[in-house]
Amino acid sequence: LETTVGGIPLPSCVYNASGPRTGASTALAKIAASKAGAVLTKSATIEKQTGNPQPRVWHSDDDIASMNSEGLPNSGIDYYLSKTTIDETMEGCTTTKPYLVSISGKTLADNLEMLDRIAKQINDGEKRIAGVELNLACPNVIGKPIIAYDFDQMRDILDTIAKKKYTFVLGLKLPPYLDSKHLQEAASIINEYSDMVRYVVCINTIGNALSIDPISEMPYISANNGLAGLSGPAAKFTALANVRQMRQQLKSEIDVIGVGGIQSGEDAFLFLLCGASAVQVGTCHWIEGPKCFDRIVDELQQILQKKGYSSASDCIGKL
Ligand code: DHB
Numbered sequence: 001l002e003t004t005v006g007g008i009p010l011p012s013c014v015y016n017a018s019g020p021r022t023g024a025s026t027a028l029a030k031i032a033a034s035k036a037g038a039v040l041t042k043s044a045t046i047e048k049q050t051g052n053p054q055p056r057v058w059h060s061d062d063d064i065a066s067m068n069s070e071g072l073p074n075s076g077i078d079y080y081l082s083k084t085t086i087d088e089t090m091e092g093c094t095t096t097k098p099y100l101v102s103i104s105g106k107t108l109a110d111n112l113e114m115l116d117r118i119a120k121q122i123n124d125g126e127k128r129i130a131g132v133e134l135n136l137a138c139p140n141v142i143g144k145p146i147i148a149y150d151f152d153q154m155r156d157i158l159d160t161i162a163k164k165k166y167t168f169v170l171g172l173k174l175p176p177y178l179d180s181k182h183l184q185e186a187a188s189i190i191n192e193y194s195d196m197v198r199y200v201v202c203i204n205t206i207g208n209a210l211s212i213d214p215i216s217e218m219p220y221i222s223a224n225n226g227l228a229g230l231s232g233p234a235a236k237f238t239a240l241a242n243v244r245q246m247r248q249q250l251k252s253e254i255d256v257i258g259v260g261g262i263q264s265g266e267d268a269f270l271f272l273l274c275g276a277s278a279v280q281v282g283t284c285h286w287i288e289g290p291k292c293f294d295r296i297v298d299e300l301q302q303i304l305q306k307k308g309y310s311s312a313s314d315c316i317g318k319l
Contacts, residue, residue: 001301001312003037003278005255006169006198008130010037010278011095013312014268014297017259017282018043018102018133018173021290023074025088030290033092035297037278041080043104043135043173046113048076052140052223058211059232059287066283067211067228069140069221072104077114081121086128098130102173104138108157112164119166131169131198134161139175139207139229146175146207151185158193169198171257176203176238180245187249199255201280202242205229232283236261240274247275247317263292265299272312273319 003013015038021027022042032039051073059066079085080101090099101118105111111134122129136148136157148154161170172190177183190197209230211220219226239260246256258271259280271279284292300312309315 001037001297001304003312003316005038005257005278006131006171008038008098008169009096011097012037012297013272013278014293014300015278015280016040016285016293017280018135019068019070019282020286022102025085027290028085028089029092031293032090032097033094034290034293036097036290036293038098038100038130039089039093040100040133040280041102042074043072043102043138044074044077044080044114045072045104045106046077046110048079049073054222056221056223056228057286058220058228060211063287064232065211065230065234066232066286067209067221067230068205069223069228071140071223072138077101077103077117081117081126081129083126086126090128099128100131100133101129102133102135104135106141106144108160111157112160115161115164115166118168119164122168129168131171133171133173133201135173135204137173137175137204139205140224148172148175148186149182151189154186155189155192158189158197162193162196166196170196171199171201172197173201173204174242174246176206176235176242176260178238183242183245184249187246190254191249191251194251194254197254199257199277200246200250201257201259202246203235203239203260205231206235206238231261233261233263236267240270243271243276244274244319262296263288265296265301265303268296268300269303269315272316275317275319277316
């Protein structure tokens with residue numbers, strides 16, 4: 001199940017999504033010790049923050065749908081870049097797997113500041129930071145539009161970052177596009193920066209969703225008037241369509257990573273067929289815990305074997 005993401009080798013094509021169980025080294029270490037192919041941190045802001053008030057997460061009784069409006073609780077960028085955090089995270093890891101950092105600044109200036117700190121940390125000798133996932137898709141910052149839905153803003157950000165000529169591997173986390181023409185426009189902007197953007201991750205949660213408790217007659221989630229990002233199996237079909245179309249629209253040198261409702265090896269297989277070079281698991285990791293990685297990897301391996309595929313790359317894009 002080996003693969004590469006933006007040129008980074010991964011021992012398996014299944015790893016964690018940024019978000020649940022990724023905020024602290026204790027949780028990240030469990031991912032590192034599993035069959036997950038990489039370890040990706042919670043999206044960092046410059047300063048640590050506690051996020052929105054509880055309840056900020058909801059799972060439907062049948063686990064088909066989950067919603068969250070966490071408001072980016074995280075330990076701050078310096079925590080995720082520190083040698084101690086990376087040591088603690090990678091301690092029990094028996095294979096060579098990349099440590100990837102997700103960032104989600106509140107402003108362009110914050111994102112640039114965090115990218116500068118990452119570049120500095122790598123220059124200072126911290127070679128274990130293999131790449132950066134820049135989140136252009138957070139739906140839960142109150143009063144802020146999703147960056148990647150505002151194409152002028154998106155171009156502006158990519159243009160500014162391109163001028164910095166960073167040498168680390170950069171990926172973009174994208175929101176779901178619900179209209180093919182919007183997706184094509186996003187892809188054409190990203191294609192202009194194919195020297196810099198090595199991969200995209202599709203999709204973040206489907207924003208602007210609402211779950212309501214019929215007993216209390218209130219939204220389940222307290223922040224943001226109950227409005228939250230939708231994830232879990234309910235998001236899978238939108239995710240598959242976004243991965244498929246991004247693969248068709250993006251230049252071939254930009255990898256696509258699939259995420260959205262994956263909870264089995266079969267789900268992962270469908271994303272590979274759509275052209276994903278790797279897949280991330282978010283909500284299922286939240287609910288099942290880090291043992292989901294071993295299970296999904298084993299299931300995927302069995303499916304490929306049964307179908308006569310000798311590697312993940314043999315089935316990528318075969319839909
Ligand atoms: C949060 C949710 C997201 O979907 C995201 O991309 C970043 C942060 C959150 O609410 O914490």
